[in-house]
Ligand code: URP
């Protein structure tokens with residue numbers, strides 16, 4: 083007897099679409115049946131539960147491979163806990179996250195990782211894995227990198243930005259990449275020239291240009307292009323595969339495209355904010371209440387870029403041509419009150435980050451509605467490639483027998499209004515997406531056979547989510 087059948091829907095995988103009923107036994111998918119077969123072999127009447135998905139898409143649960151719950155940043159910490167952040171994720175059709183365990187300069191990697199396990203264990207509503215931030219490359223952290231794969235942590239992040247906090251210089255990057263190549267770790271890179279940015283930012287602030295808008299001016303696209311190129315060359319030299327995170331500059335994407343055309347093992351990720359939000363929007367975002375400071379809602383790094391200069395369009399193009407392979411959120415929420423406010427008099431003190439974990443699946447679906455990407459490409463970007471890139475494929479990222487029953491029933495005729503007091507379960511006092519109207523709606527979210535969200539209610543529990551020990555990236559050769 084089946085535990086659950088999702089009937090009558092259109093199953094969408096990265097490989098294509100099919101009319102099929104999905105049969106779930108326990109935590110796994112046990113069969114995909116052609117329409118009518120469940121009735122004819124009598125499974126239907128015996129199933130414990132049937133969900134009617136007529137007229138809806140049945141897709142693998144979203145995998146958000148770039149989140150920062152409780153990240154310490156700029157004297158405060160990201161406002162979502164693992165409980166609030168993963169609950170919001172479930173509302174938005176995401177059933178797995180990969181968060182960043184943090185090692186700062188002067189700390190032991192093992193301690194940072196242990197702390198991240200403590201924060202997440204027993205608190206997550208959905209499954210979760212970790213990348214490891216290496217914020218201080220030295221003999222000790224290089225040694226610690228050797229055991230990460232055994233712990234199911236098969237990717238790590240370096241920063242070419244944030245001197246004095248997470249920054250690595252070229253020598254450190256080279257050594258980390260050599261170690262990554264040896265152990266099969268995927269190098270994730272925050273590619274911005276931090277030391278040069280800090281000079282520009284100081285010059286702006288000293289000349290009285292302290293409003294949030296100037297955050298993006300200091301973090302000029304040249305800083306992203308240059309760092310992206312440098313990271314590519316270091317990866318080429320060491321033969322360590324490279325994944326550039328949160329890309330927003332069209333010139334930086336051109337670098338990734340150039341590297342890929344030359345056969346290099348280089349990948350690029352962008353985020354919803356770089357597809358829909360712009361420097362122009364940030365500049366224009368002024369209300370009586372916040373004055374010029376309302377722009378702090380959109381302070382993130384890499385920064386929002388100019389729509390007029392074609393950066394947003396270039397991100398969409400990259401997704402279409404596969405020069406960019408993934409869309410993650412870089413979910414790093416901060417409230418205005420007491421957090422973003424820290425930088426009221428100086429943009430350099432505004433904690434960097436935007437919260438989007440609840441909206442990624444919906445926002446990317448607009449690409450389908452607008453004719454920018456196909457349905458299978460939507461699924462590939464939000465679920466299948468993240469699974470393949472980060473060693474989860476087969477278990478996650480696909481609707482097929484044997485896979486975890488992480489499934490979303492998505493209504494293309496539904497509607498989602500984004501904003502505080504509407505769809506908003508993230509622990510933030512504002513939404514960077516306020517007023518966005520979405521064609522489409524997450525009707526049901528299922529994680530390993532357990533229904534987490536349906537009929538506009540959250541039925542999941544904190545602690546349902548399990549730690550994901552990940553395999554090596556599928557893109558390693
Ligand atoms: O603005 C951002 N991206 N905040 C999170 C930290 C990072 O660099 O990913």
Ligand code: ZN
Nearest residue numbers: 272327328383
């Ligand atoms: Zn970053």
Ligand code: ZN
Nearest residue numbers: 148150412414
């Ligand atoms: Zn990030």
